[in-house]
Amino acid sequence: MTSEARSFIPFARPDITEAEVDAVARALRSGWVTTGPETKAFEQEFAAYLGGGLHAVAVNSATAGLHLALEAIGIGPGDEVIAPTLTFTATVEVARYLGADARLVDVDPVTLNIDPGAIEGAITSRSKAILPMHYGGLSCDMGAIFAIARRHGLQVVEDAAHALPATHQGALVGQLPSAAAVFSFYANKTMTAGEGGMVVTRDEALAARMKVMRLHGISRDAFDRFSSRTPAWYYEIVAPGFKYNLTDIAAALGRVQLQRLPAFVQRRRQMAARYLRELKGLPLILPADAPVGDTHAWHLFVLRLSDAARVTRDDVIQRLSDAGIGTSVHYVPLHRQPYWRDRYGLTPEQFPHAERAYQRMFSIPLFTAMSDEEQGRVITALRAILG
Numbered sequence: 001m002t003s004e005a006r007s008f009i010p011f012a013r014p015d016i017t018e019a020e021v022d023a024v025a026r027a028l029r030s031g032w033v034t035t036g037p038e039t040k041a042f043e044q045e046f047a048a049y050l051g052g053g054l055h056a057v058a059v060n061s062a063t064a065g066l067h068l069a070l071e072a073i074g075i076g077p078g079d080e081v082i083a084p085t086l087t088f089t090a091t092v093e094v095a096r097y098l099g100a101d102a103r104l105v106d107v108d109p110v111t112l113n114i115d116p117g118a119i120e121g122a123i124t125s126r127s128k129a130i131l132p133m134h135y136g137g138l139s140c141d142m143g144a145i146f147a148i149a150r151r152h153g154l155q156v157v158e159d160a161a162h163a164l165p166a167t168h169q170g171a172l173v174g175q176l177p178s179a180a181a182v183f184s185f186y187a188n189k190t191m192t193a194g195e196g197g198m199v200v201t202r203d204e205a206l207a208a209r210m211k212v213m214r215l216h217g218i219s220r221d222a223f224d225r226f227s228s229r230t231p232a233w234y235y236e237i238v239a240p241g242f243k244y245n246l247t248d249i250a251a252a253l254g255r256v257q258l259q260r261l262p263a264f265v266q267r268r269r270q271m272a273a274r275y276l277r278e279l280k281g282l283p284l285i286l287p288a289d290a291p292v293g294d295t296h297a298w299h300l301f302v303l304r305l306s307d308a309a310r311v312t313r314d315d316v317i318q319r320l321s322d323a324g325i326g327t328s329v330h331y332v333p334l335h336r337q338p339y340w341r342d343r344y345g346l347t348p349e350q351f352p353h354a355e356r357a358y359q360r361m362f363s364i365p366l367f368t369a370m371s372d373e374e375q376g377r378v379i380t381a382l383r384a385i386l387g
């Protein structure tokens with residue numbers, strides 16, 4: 001390995017210690033590697049972390065969780081769901097799995113979260129659900145979103161992939177009165193299980209449906225009701241379900257990460273505060289901090305070049321790369337992606353705020369396994385490029 005390769009600061013790197021390695025080794029040695037006691041414990045501990053009173057359904061990705069949640073609330077052919085254009089395709093591809101359509105709308109220019117006013121403008125007689133995504137870890141304006149949902153009889157399913165843990169008006173995302181919220185444990189999220197996701201809901205019937213659909217449409221009721229008489233080999237298929245269960249190997253990893261989450265949150269806040277402090281005065285639009293009463297999960301640290309910048313976004317990304325620093329862009333808006341653009345005939349003019357943000361945005365490294373010295377290098381490089 002060359003010294004440059006050794007000192008490269010990636011955009012993200014998971015924070016894995018010997019505790020995670022030991023937990024995974026224990027799961028492997030237990031003789032039970034698929035869904036079992038580790039997964040059940042992970043679900044209970046995750047629900048408890050969010051404050052209890054919730055059903056948690058572990059799945060092998062957040063994408064699977066979003067699919068299960070939309071299926072469980074009854075989304076089907078001909079229905080429409082409303083979602084922001086500035087998100088990952090997973091938020092809305094799941095609607096297409098079910099034969100429903102996505103109405104993509106613009107974002108708020110300050111928070112980059114879905115704009116409640118734009119939601120109102122997109123409602124049709126086919127609208128069934130709103131899918132807010134808490135961009136970067138900052139909660140959407142959920143008060144306004146729930147008010148619109150109530151007024152128009154729509155369900156709300158939160159894409160909470162960035163929002164572990166974010167709070168809105170004192171309540172953790174996951175505890176808000178939506179039908180369901182879906183978290184991701186993908187490698188670069190605020191905690192990881194390698195791959196994995198968790199759906200949380202207060203609605204017992206919804207949780208029961210998602211548990212059945214998570215594993216081939218196998219109903220557990222037959223086991224529970226007749227457990228003394230039903231032979232172990234007997235099961236009933238009540239629907240054409242999916243194969244979305246989480247393994248105990250992944251759950252064992254996720255349980256250790258969940259224990260470390262409070263320390264991860266502290267570290268992310270400290271790092272975000274340092275970026276906000278030390279990048280002041282450069283021709284940048286810094287990410288919006290959470291309003292009083294909310295807390296930011298700081299999954300991402302997204303910068304935008306201001307009008308005063310004398311370089312382009314692509315130049316900044318190239319020069320950071322030359323300095324050994326990885327970046328990313330969140331996201332190429334869905335209205336620019338060929339599938340979504342062509343299916344709905346979308347143009348950039350329909351999404352002025354997302355479009356303007358996209359042209360100027362780049363995400364810099366923010367991960368707990370990054371040292372103070374590495375963060376200092378990112379700050380120094382940005383000052384050299386933009387100062």
Ligand SMILES: *Cc1c(COP(=O)(O)O)cnc(C)c1O
Pocket residue numbers: 060061062063064087088090091133159161162183184185186195196197
């Ligand atoms: C990561 C992510 C997902 C998908 O999560 P997976 O666990 O990889 O399926 C969905 N939506 C958003 C906004 C994400 O960032």
